[in-house]
Amino acid sequence: MTEKKPNAALVIGGGVAGMQAALDIANQGFKVYLVERTPSIGGRMAQIDKTFPTLDCSACILTPKLSEVSHHPHIELLTYSEVGSVTGVAGDFHVRIRRKARYVREDLCSGCGDCAAECPVEVPNEFDMNIGFRKAIYVGFPQATPNVFTVDKENCIDCGRCVKVCERKAIDMDMKDKTINIHVGAIIVATGFELFDVSQYPRLGYGHYQNVIHAMEFERLINAAGPTHGHLVRLSDGKKPKSIGFIQCVGARDVQKGVPYCSRVCCMYSIKNAVMALEHDPKSDVWVYYADIRAFGKGFEEFYEMAKRRFGVKFIRGRVAEVMEGKNTGNLVIKVEDTESTKVRLIEHDLIVISPGVIPSQGMDTMATKMGIEQTDDGYIKIDHSFFGPTVTKTPGVFVCGCADGPKDIPDSVSAGSAAAMKATIVLSKGES
Numbered sequence: 546m547t548e549k550k551p552n553a554a555l556v557i558g559g560g561v562a563g564m565q566a567a568l569d570i571a572n573q574g575f576k577v578y579l580v581e582r583t584p585s586i587g588g589r590m591a592q593i594d595k596t597f598p599t600l601d602c603s604a605c606i607l608t609p610k611l612s613e614v615s616h617h618p619h620i621e622l623l624t625y626s627e628v629g630s631v632t633g634v635a636g637d638f639h640v641r642i643r644r645k646a647r648y649v650r651e652d653l654c655s656g657c658g659d660c661a662a663e664c665p666v667e668v669p670n671e672f673d674m675n676i677g678f679r680k681a682i683y684v685g686f687p688q689a690t691p692n693v694f695t696v697d698k699e700n701c702i703d704c705g706r707c708v709k710v711c712e713r714k715a716i717d718m719d720m721k722d723k724t725i726n727i728h729v730g731a732i733i734v735a736t737g738f739e740l741f742d743v744s745q746y747p748r749l750g751y752g753h754y755q756n757v758i759h760a761m762e763f764e765r766l767i768n769a770a771g772p773t774h775g776h777l778v779r780l781s782d783g784k785k786p787k788s789i790g791f792i793q794c795v796g797a798r799d800v801q802k803g804v805p806y807c808s809r810v811c812c813m814y815s816i817k818n819a820v821m822a823l824e825h826d827p828k829s830d831v832w833v834y835y836a837d838i839r840a841f842g843k844g845f846e847e848f849y850e851m852a853k854r855r856f857g858v859k860f861i862r863g864r865v866a867e868v869m870e871g872k873n874t875g876n877l878v879i880k881v882e883d884t885e886s887t888k889v890r891l892i893e894h895d896l897i898v899i900s901p902g903v904i905p906s907q908g909m910d911t912m913a914t915k916m917g918i919e920q921t922d923d924g925y926i927k928i929d930h931s932f933f934g935p936t937v938t939k940t941p942g943v944f945v946c947g948c949a950d951g952p953k954d955i956p957d958s959v960s961a962g963s964a965a966a967m968k969a970t971i972v973l974s975k976g977e978s
């Protein structure tokens with residue numbers, strides 16, 4: 546007897562790569578389940594301020610995509626959800642998905658925010674890298690998709706104020722986690738990346754000195770929708786920094802820390818942020834401490850040149866040995882060997898921004914084991930063939946895109962999303978077995 550094969554695909558991870566893959570599959574008429582573990586799709590691109598090398602506003606490019614995904618008739622968004630188990634073979638996978646309780650009904654919540662206005666609890670907002678605050682009932686960011694609130698049960702004090710104020714009766718504190726089963730022909734893993742924990746370099750002062758921050762914190766600080774409404778200030782005293790140092794290759798190209806590979810995006814995002822610092826205050830003094838500049842993409846070298854010549858960003862080649870805090874000022878002194886002049890230099894800054902390398906997303910090992918997919922020694926998903934199968938895993942019917950198989954910038958993540966979608970639809974198009 547012939548069994549009808551499923552006309553659907555599963556995409557795991559709702560960052561820019563997974564969204565692109567989902568749209569490309571759905572636009573060919575196949576059903577897509579898009580599973581995202583946080584309450585909203587968007588991934589890291591939703592957090593960054595401007596994008597290199599064009600300095601486009603990240604939210605302005607991303608928001609129409611978020612809307613396209615959420616309104617697509619063939620895409621079923623399963624946010625705040627994770628894959629429980631996967632069985633079967635290419636063309637015929639059975640997947641169990643755990644839908645975590647939001648305690649707010651998606652079909653009823655209008656995203657009005659009356660509940661959050663009433664909530665008395667404030668906790669650090671992870672979307673703002675814990676610099677700003679959110680309520681215990683929250684949406685992570687203004688363009689969150691779906692625009693539905695979530696109760697953070699760990700911090701909720703069960704005062705009931707949000708329940709009372711919600712006119713649509715959308716809040717249900719008795720909601721339970723649910724498990725759903727889906728049947729799909731192909732799976733795309735688009736689980737993205739995490740940032741390397743830069744406190745593993747105590748000599749650089751992150752976690753000890755308030756005015757040493759990392760790049761994603763900087764992105765939130767300069768963002769108009771961020772915790773300081775886009776005002777670039779020091780966390781210790783709220784003063785505008787007049788001199789900023791960016792430190793490259795922290796948690797990247799370091800065998801001793803288990804990250805021997807280059808993270809590919811840090812040179813460019815730091816050059817971008819150095820330029821942004823000067824756009825905020827053209828009189829400030831901005832330095833980048835680098836091992837070597839990897840400006841390999843289209844328009845990247847030109848952007849680097851522009852940062853130097855038009856904006857006056859200063860570049861010093863050398864690994865930073867140490868960051869020391871000055872007495873009573875909150876200022877920081879960098880000790881570095883300038884490998885071009887071979888001199889050891891001490892340079893004072895008001896603010897230091899560390900560029901963390903990129904590592905596989907949290908839970909990647911567990912997920913790979915569940916799905917029987919091979920990983921590289923670095924923990925990313927192993928691809929079948931780097932020339933002819935850059936989105937094909939060693940497991941038939943399972944594909945990968947974006948940073949799930951290694952660090953990538955946005956254009957490369959999007960291209961990989963489209964390529965993985967094409968591979969997945971080839972499996973789906975085979976139809977009946």
Ligand SMILES: Cc1cc2nc3c(=O)[nH]c(=O)nc-3n(C[C@H](O)[C@H](O)[C@H](O)COP(=O)(O)OP(=O)(O)OC[C@H]3O[C@@H](n4cnc5c(N)ncnc54)[C@H](O)[C@@H]3O)c2cc1C
Nearest residue numbers: 558560561562582588589596597736737738947948954955
């Ligand atoms: C500080 C910084 C600045 C940057 N600036 C730029 C820039 O200006 N220009 C540029 O081109 N690139 C930039 N990048 C790189 C850019 O962020 C990435 O290219 C892009 O985010 C990759 O998209 P992705 O979808 O692969 O991963 P992500 O954006 O990480 O999205 C992955 C998604 O998968 C979800 N997920 C993870 N695990 C699971 C799971 N098990 N189940 C379900 N969902 C899961 C995550 O919650 C997330 O939503 C920057 C990176 C950093 C760190």
